[in-house]
Amino acid sequence: MNDFDRIFDPQYTATELFTNRVDEHTAFTTALQHHVNRVLDGSATLGVTARRNVMNFYGVGGIGKTELSRRLESWCVGGSADPAGWSEVPRLDRPLSTVRTDFHGSRTVNPADIVLRLRAAAAGGRRRFPAFDLGFAAWWSLARPGMPLPDLSAGGFDVREQITDTLNDILSDVGAGFGVGPLTARTGIRIVEAVRENRLRSRTVRECTPLLHVLNQARQDPSEYVAATLAGLLSWDIENLSPSRRPITVAFADAAEYIQGEDRTQERLFNRIVHLTPGTLWVVTSRNRLDWEAPHLQQILPASGPHVWPGLRLGAQHDPRQHLVGNLSDADVEQYLRAASGVAGTPELPEGVINNIRAGSHGLPLYLSLSISVARSLRGNAMDESAFGGPLPELATRVFANLPRDERDLARAASLLPRFDEELIARASGETVGDAHRLCRRTLVTRDDHPLFPYRLHDAVRSAIAHEPISNPGAWAPGDRREMAAKLLTALRDRSDALLGNSERRLDVLEMAASLCAGQDMAAHWLADALSDIPGFAKTADRLPNPGSTTWVGQLSGIYEAWRRGRGRRDRISYLEDFLAQPLLPDIRRRASLRLAYVYRDGDFDDALRVLRALLAADPDSELVRYQVARTLRTMGEYEELGRHLDRYPLRDSTTSQRIRSDLAFDRGFLDEAILGPTVRAGILRAQGEHRVALENESSALWRRTLHDRSTLQECEAVLADADRFGEVLSMRTALAAKVICLRRERAAARVVVDEAQSLIDAKGQRTGWREWVSRGVLALYQEEPDAVEELHESWLAASRRWSPNYQLVDRVFVFAGYPAHYESRRVSPSEAPAVIDERWRSIIEKLVCP
Incomplete structure (x- = not known):
């Protein structure tokens, strides 16, 4: 047939229709046969400079490239009847696996998803990929802590279970064990440390030199580029299999034009993956040809030039190469x-x-x-x-006009989005899901593989609907489109709220909302708030529309540019300062200023206070800014100024007011009251779904209970596990420090926790801070180890920071040990002398360190 x-x-x-696609099929068949030969003879490896693993079918929109890609995939695995003129599937001595990546409607590459799909395609009973599994688990743990590995199965094999088995087999040398639950930041650190310290007997660890480099980079910055580099570890594993066990994999990447942006940031990730998988044949479909062979791209793409991609040169004669898909x-x-x-x-x-x-x-x-x-x-009517x-747009408009009225409105709603699902457009338009279901079976709609939004209108159809003449019956005016866009945004907001526990899928929804705002030049303040809650600002930046100065969402994207491309703190400050020098919408200026203040406050309190006070002058009623100014003044020890600030700008929210009172009580050594504020605030924030801010309050409450000798190991572990799940490193460090104090009577057990905390600090490239100085000082004093106290004191003096209430506590621990004060005590309350507070804290420390 x-x-x-x-x-x-x-x-x-x-x-x-695939009449006249015999030439494309013949080219693919030839490329596949050549690729299989190179895999078997060992020339399709990382060690060979020239890559001959890419063929590209390119041509104008509507020419049928997506269907060509799908048919080729189905044909090569024997999944459908062969189109007329196509040859039989070549006989191989092993199974052929395929992978599909669809870029339709997306501006981003998801390297982790692609490399994991490649891993799944290569899965087999006698195949193990230890280098990749170690590297991927470490990266995932550090980049997406608390999220379970995707549930992928291929050829009867549970890939997630295989990865877990690999981890257990290799890391059993260091007593580590892993289940199928979420991998956390602690998991990643344990993997990195085990490999760096050469504590594993695995041949992979000894012989795979790139593994350590990948893990070190993941420890410093678990970026998407590191995830793309994991593809090289998979290739290393495959190349270490015997030729008879090496898998044959063909990867189909469709609609690559969506990631071929001007700055080529996303294409850079795709280029990295393809270059590092010479044993995979990549079949790319795009409106544009690939120009990776161009010498001038050497500073833009990780792999470029004619010596790397000889098959991509214009005029190349041997497949795999580039083919213009003709009409x-x-x-x-x-x-x-x-x-x-x-x-x-x-x-x-x-x-x-x-x-x-x-x-x-x-x-x-x-x-x-x-x-x-x-x-x-026109059935039954005269055919004119x-x-x-x-023209095509006119034809698309005609087809659209012939739809039933309900489906026309659904199609109009769908045209505002790059992707959609039935429930989304039905809810926004007020039509039934049944009508949406029927629309999605029309010629106008294409179905793709997307976890949330599987449908899309062809670009020509979207354009035709957008330019529908207002004279058409039922046609929308610009105001109608904006009204529908607002309804879609409301539906997307509800979808986002329902996905609070899944940051990856929630980001899919927020990306759709941002695209809608960009297309209709709308503002959605809930969207800006939700984006700020997503872990990993660098990842969020990649999913937003291009920055621009003329629209709200373009300016919002501009804020996130500060976190792109591995910018450090000083670079972020410089970028945000320049950004704020531009004309900005008031809401965007406020958000960017707050971000700048938060970055400043990591070390430059005076600059942070300057920015926050400017915000307060512009909006004196802002509860958030009132609270942030108060927190900053308290952290600086400007207690008199804090009193004047609160007199002028009292905190009207009961939880923020109580939190500040509790902070001041802590500074005076009244721990019962100090515990109350963060405990109450954490509970309310949890109920509101603000889990990350709630966690910061819970860790503060735990620390204060610990200093009051009223916390348990179970409470420490609970906060530690939650912080680990969210990847909140500072809260993890607080919980570990509290745990050290709880274990101060058991030196060996406490030292294990001290080492774990130091591993965390080293893994994240941070410095020892007040948590570690206090907890280790209490442990050394309790264990009566004067040499350890002396060593801690010397290192503390060498690394002492600007005064803060927490560093004042470090100083008090060493004063208790007999050393002179490093800081002068501050007057927290006008009615209480600093010496009284010092004595109160001395009693607290004495209860902790005296057996």
């Missing part, structure tokens, strides 16, 4: 139209209609599908030849 037999199926469309021939178009005429709900097509469609189609399969849809809508053969 061939394609022309299938056109009698009413659901069959011309975009699936269907006039003969094939006519054959299709005559075969479709009078069957499967299509009326008889007069000769003039056939001629007009053939002339207007220029061989585009999409044009033929839309023309047949128009013909079917002049209704056929017009």
